Amino acid sequence: MLIRKVTRIIFDRRAMSNVVSATMLTGVVIALSLAVFGWAQGRSSDYSSEFGETVDAETARLKEKLAFEYMFYDASSGNLSVFLLNCGTIDGVKIKTAYIYNSRYSLIEVFSSPSLYSFQSWEEIPGQALDRGEEGRLVLSLPALSSGFCNIKVVTERGAIFDTGFVV
Amino acid sequence: MTRDLWCRKVWIGRSRGLSTVLGIVFLILVVFAIATNVFLWTLSQNAQYAQAVKDENQKNVDRLSENLVASGTNYTVSDDEVNVKVTVRNAGSVAARIINLWVFDTDPSNQRYTNKSLDLNLNPGDAVNFRGVSSLKVTIPGANASHEFVAWFVTARGNTVPLESVEDIIVAQLAQGIGSIGMTFPDFKYYNVSQVGPSWVLNPFPSGGSGYTVPFGKYIAFRVTLTNYDESKQDLKLYSHSALWMLFPAIPTQPRSAWWYIVNVNESGTIVTPFTTITLEWGMPTQVYFAAEANGGSSPFNKWQAQCQNQPAAVNLMLVGKIGDSAYGQNIPFVSVFVRS
Numbered sequence: 189m190l191i192r193k194v195t196r197i198i199f200d201r202r203a204m205s206n207v208v209s210a211t212m213l214t215g216v217v218i219a220l221s222l223a224v225f226g227w228a229q230g231r232s233s234d235y236s237s238e239f240g241e242t243v244d245a246e247t248a249r250l251k252e253k254l255a256f257e258y259m260f261y262d263a264s265s266g267n268l269s270v271f272l273l274n275c276g277t278i279d280g281v282k283i284k285t286a287y288i289y290n291s292r293y294s295l296i297e298v299f300s301s302p303s304l305y306s307f308q309s310w311e312e313i314p315g316q317a318l319d320r321g322e323e324g325r326l327v328l329s330l331p332a333l334s335s336g337f338c339n340i341k342v343v344t345e346r347g348a349i350f351d352t353g354f355v356v
Numbered sequence: 357m358t359r360d361l362w363c364r365k366v367w368i369g370r371s372r373g374l375s376t377v378l379g380i381v382f383l384i385l386v387v388f389a390i391a392t393n394v395f396l397w398t399l400s401q402n403a404q405y406a407q408a409v410k411d412e413n414q415k416n417v418d419r420l421s422e423n424l425v426a427s428g429t430n431y432t433v434s435d436d437e438v439n440v441k442v443t444v445r446n447a448g449s450v451a452a453r454i455i456n457l458w459v460f461d462t463d464p465s466n467q468r469y470t471n472k473s474l475d476l477n478l479n480p481g482d483a484v485n486f487r488g489v490s491s492l493k494v495t496i497p498g499a500n501a502s503h504e505f506v507a508w509f510v511t512a513r514g515n516t517v518p519l520e521s522v523e524d525i526i527v528a529q530l531a532q533g534i535g536s537i538g539m540t541f542p543d544f545k546y547y548n549v550s551q552v553g554p555s556w557v558l559n560p561f562p563s564g565g566s567g568y569t570v571p572f573g574k575y576i577a578f579r580v581t582l583t584n585y586d587e588s589k590q591d592l593k594l595y596s597h598s599a600l601w602m603l604f605p606a607i608p609t610q611p612r613s614a615w616w617y618i619v620n621v622n623e624s625g626t627i628v629t630p631f632t633t634i635t636l637e638w639g640m641p642t643q644v645y646f647a648a649e650a651n652g653g654s655s656p657f658n659k660w661q662a663q664c665q666n667q668p669a670a671v672n673l674m675l676v677g678k679i680g681d682s683a684y685g686q687n688i689p690f691v692s693v694f695v696r697s
Binding site for chain 2: 218228232235254273307
């Protein structure tokens with residue numbers, strides 16, 4: 189008797205099909221919706237994060253400002269001293285590359301991550317970064333330059349570019 | 357079909373479209389929520405960037421509005437020390453801060469440079485004189501008085517301000533005097549001198565009266581405005597032996613002349629003792645007072661000769677001192693006056 193009842197419950201689906209199918213479909217839809225929502229949320233979060241980082245980087249780059257206080261080329265040693273001032277509104281300005289061009293704007297020399305020294309000594313600046321209002325000196329060893337007007341371009345780690353001219 | 361039956365059939369009896377409706381509703385919600393999220397985030401980031409751009413533009417405007425003028429520059433050298441004398445004025449519309457002075461020796465034999473850190477804040481219209489004891493001193497090994505120098509200030513905004521030299525001397529200015537000294541003729545004044553307690557006071561001070569006609573027999577003092585036009589641009593120091601003295605050539609028997617030794621006078625017109633050396637900086641008009649009967653004293657001249665009344669007199673400047681590090685002495689006949697009775 190019991191076996192028959194159980195068998196009937198299991199195999200007789202005539203009264204359950206509508207409810208179960210509706211419930212299952214609803215459940216599947218909700219589950220899928222939640223999955224899609226989670227995935228889309230993740231994607232949009234990634235996008236937002238990337239966009240935020242880009243905006244932050246651009247903003248930081250915008251705030252960087254280096255002034256060239258003085259340039260002096262010592263022909264006897266071949267050293268070009270570049271005196272810089274961070275007059276921007278952001279700390280931690282690091283020099284990534286310095287390019288030297290001649291008067292025809294042909295590249296003479298490239299310096300990757302040149303050392304930053306204090307103004308009055310040969311002490312390297314801690315962290316090789318200039319905070320707001322700080323001054324630093326680059327000493328770039330160049331081949332003999334012919335007299336004339338030369339240019340220097342300094343690129344920071346944040347991607348800001350500053351250039352000026354000097355006379356040899 | 358009754359209303360009850362229709363409701364049953366549409367909303368209760370038919371469950372086949374429920375998942376589709378739910379799916380669409382969820383989809384719309386998802387799209388709407390995410391789009392709103394992304395839109396607002398983008399908006400806030402754009403606002404942040406726009407604010408940064410605005411700030412930087414304002415800073416650029418401020419930097420361009422900064423207008424400092426450094427004029428009347430003079431360089432003197434003692435050993436390796438270069439004294440930079442300059443007047444700085446903020447002629448711009450924004451406050452400025454000077455953080456550095458650069459000095460460069462342009463002589464081909466000694467192309468050296470140095471810099472000196474400063475912390476000077478100037479409001480619009482403010483002016484600061486770096487002269488005398490407050491002149492700016494920097495050390496350049498091998499510097500010499502005959503060398504030419506160039507200098508500039510650096511401001512906190514990254515601007516450089518060149519120090520402009522005093523205009524070159526023209527012949528007409530030198531003709532005003534003889535040698536290194538020039539005199540401003542309209543500014544030759546005399547004062548009555550009276551005793552107040554132990555002090556001697558010039559009045560009316562500082563206006564005085566025209567020095568070309570002076571009263572006889574009174575305690576008087578003179579003011580002359582002298583400018584040092586020395587060719588080597590060195591400072592000229594005047595010692596207490598310096599005096600203004602008069603000769604009366606129209607008198608048949610030349611009496612002993614009248615004289616007034618150099619004195620220091622403070623802002624209220626009182627003669628200050630003991631005397632301290634007076635420096636005539638190159639190119640800077642300086643007011644010098646002559647009043648004392650004795651070298652280094654404060655009591656005014658009181659040895660008028662009776663024959664001096666109603667007579668013209670030749671006025672001489674007897675200057676004793678130093679020019680740079682060298683001794684200097686000169687007697688300059690420079691004006692004439694009439695001594696009334």
